[in-house]
Amino acid sequence: MPVRVMLVDDHEIVAAGLRVILQAEHDISVVGKASGVKEAVRRATELKPDVVLMDVKLSDGSGIDATKQIKEACPETQVLMLTVYDDQETVLKAVQAGAIGYVLKDIPPENLIRAIRSVHSDRTMINPVIARKLVERLAATxxxxxxxxxxxxxxxxxxxxxxxxxxxxxxxxxxxxxxxxxxxxxxxxxxxxxxxxxxxxxxxxxxxxxxxxxxxx
Missing domain, CATH: 1.10.10.10 (Winged helix-like DNA-binding domain superfamily/Winged helix DNA-binding domain)
Structure with a gap:
């Protein structure tokens, strides 16, 4: 069975590009997309995707809030954050909301594919530089x-x-x-x-x- 992925990004051109990249993989299927918090939660509840690819900033709020609501409604769905924000506070909040992975939008396509497969297998996938900063912050405080x-x-x-x-x-x-x-x-x-x-x-x-x-x- 292919990994069923839902895209959540408020930039149509980004979502379209992601769809092209993901649909080229034989074991990944894009089953839906959303641009805002409410739509993302509704669509995830309806579709129950294996993985949600989530941006931090959405048209009507925060992808972190959407992540929390999706995990409450669909505990089996894994959330992988895909964003430009690399500050420690945002990463920490995303993980606390239930995201199992956090990568940046400059990630090479092949690494994004690998990240999706990893989180689908319940394995954590966090950008190494971000992970190191996060651990250092937690250790210090x-x-x-x-x-x-x-x-x-x-x-x-x-x-x-x-x-x-x-x-x-x-x-x-x-x-x-x-x-x-x-x-x-x-x-x-x-x-x-x-x-x-x-x-x-x-x-x-x-x-x-x-x-x-x-x-x-």
Missing amino acids: ERDAVLFNFRRGPGLTERELDVLKGVAAGLSDKEIALKLFLSEPTVKSHLRSVYQKLRIHNRAQAATYAAKNGLGT
Whole structure:
């Protein structure tokens, strides 16, 4: 089955160009598009795409707000931000809203295709330069205070911590399973427990949480 992608961008020429690039791939199908928050949420709810390619600024508001609403209505849909904004605050808000990936519009087409396939497989895809800046910011401002609460609060088991560290390192479930000598279903079970205890929803949020608490190194 092809990856079903919905485009959300308020510039028609950008959306048209993206459609041409994506439709050239045999395993990707563009199933719809939207230019504003309300339209994006409505269309995503109707179409339930696998991946939404989302800009930050839309015709009637913020793509971050749209992301939050889409994730609430369609938890299985993954959101990949595609934008020109690379400031740490915007990236952090997007991840907190539920985006699993964040790339810039100067990304080469082949890398965008790779990013779409990655987020569809539930793997985090964040521009490396942005990711480094984000981790540095979190480390400088929040790590000490959050680490204390992290260790005392959620009550993760040692094995759940090991799985979380694997996610922070960018490993897939299969790679984590091999590293920890576990079955892949067991890793998925531990990860669901981590999500529940930390009140998060995807790997991007898990990786961000781990970085904030010094588990990503």
